[in-house]
Amino acid sequence: MKSVYKQATLVMAVLVALNAQAAAPVSDLSGDSGSAVALSGNNGAIVPTGSLEDRVALLERTLNARLRLQAELQQQVDSLQGEVSELRGQLEQQTYQMEQSQERQRQLYQELDKVANSQPAATPATPAAAATAPAAAANYSTNQDENQAYDAAVNMVLKEKNYDKAIPAFEGFIKQFPNSSYVPNAHYWLGQLMFNKGDRAGASAQFSTVANKYSKSPKRADALLKLGMLAQLDGKKAEAKTFYEQVIKGYPNTSPAQLAKQSLSKL
Numbered sequence: 697m698k699s700v701y702k703q704a705t706l707v708m709a710v711l712v713a714l715n716a717q718a719a720a721p722v723s724d725l726s727g728d729s730g731s732a733v734a735l736s737g738n739n740g741a742i743v744p745t746g747s748l749e750d751r752v753a754l755l756e757r758t759l760n761a762r763l764r765l766q767a768e769l770q771q772q773v774d775s776l777q778g779e780v781s782e783l784r785g786q787l788e789q790q791t792y793q794m795e796q797s798q799e800r801q802r803q804l805y806q807e808l809d810k811v812a813n814s815q816p817a818a819t820p821a822t823p824a825a826a827a828t829a830p831a832a833a834a835n836y837s838t839n840q841d842e843n844q845a846y847d848a849a850v851n852m853v854l855k856e857k858n859y860d861k862a863i864p865a866f867e868g869f870i871k872q873f874p875n876s877s878y879v880p881n882a883h884y885w886l887g888q889l890m891f892n893k894g895d896r897a898g899a900s901a902q903f904s905t906v907a908n909k910y911s912k913s914p915k916r917a918d919a920l921l922k923l924g925m926l927a928q929l930d931g932k933k934a935e936a937k938t939f940y941e942q943v944i945k946g947y948p949n950t951s952p953a954q955l956a957k958q959s960l961s962k963l
Contacts, residue, residue, distance in 0.1 A: 845869045846878045853885070863889050880906050880913035887922060900926050917943055917952040924959060933963050 849865035887902030906919035924939030943956040
């Protein structure tokens with residue numbers, strides 16, 4: 697944004713210079729010291745002296761020099777205006793992409809929260825259910841780039857509603873792209889999915905990773921809240937209180953903080 701303003705300011709400065717040159721008095725810009733000029737007339741205009749041929753030649757050189765200068769200045773103005781338009785287009789495109797990304801993240805969070813809250817009394821995973829995990833993991837493709845792998849895991853939740861298959865997909869994504877900016881979110885979603893399956897220990901491990909390893913993640917407050925909920929479910933009231941207070945103190949005036957206050961009042 698600052699670059700656009702700076703370029704626009706430069707364009708205005710060039711335009712002012714162009715106008716100033718257009719209003720300047722006629723003078724010899726060719727550097728020919730052999731031509732004489734003298735002030736004459738009541739208005740103070742500069743009028744060349746000497747023979748008629750010399751005066752005509754001097755005026756032609758002066759006019760040509762001025763035209764060249766104006767053409768150069770106009771070219772610079774056109775170039776700067778083009779750069780400003782290009783920068784404005786890039787800024788608008790980046791703003792649109794950011795808004796789209798934020799909207800997609802919001803939809804994902806809502807869907808996963810819905811999944812977690814739809815079965816609050818979920819039973820622990822049985823050995824038979826656990827046996828399906830390796831088979832589902834076998835379906836994860838490592839021939840995808842970062843965005844493709846991330847979107848594939850997300851689509852298993854949003855479109856396919858196949859939550860069992862989504863778990864190994866997110867796990868595979870984290871393993872294949874450990875430095876991705878999506879990794880904190882993948883850990884959080886794994887926590888949600890595992891909690892939904894009744895795997896409290898697995899969910900706690902995922903939420904703890906978000907809370908302890910990714911302090912700048914936008915999902916850290918939610919992860920701390922879920923850790924408090926898990927501790928409360930396990931009867932660990934003191935531990936739950938600690939997590940809730942971290943949310944309230946570290947993220948005031950947020951939705952997780954409001955939920956933490958409600959949960960804290962019920963301990």
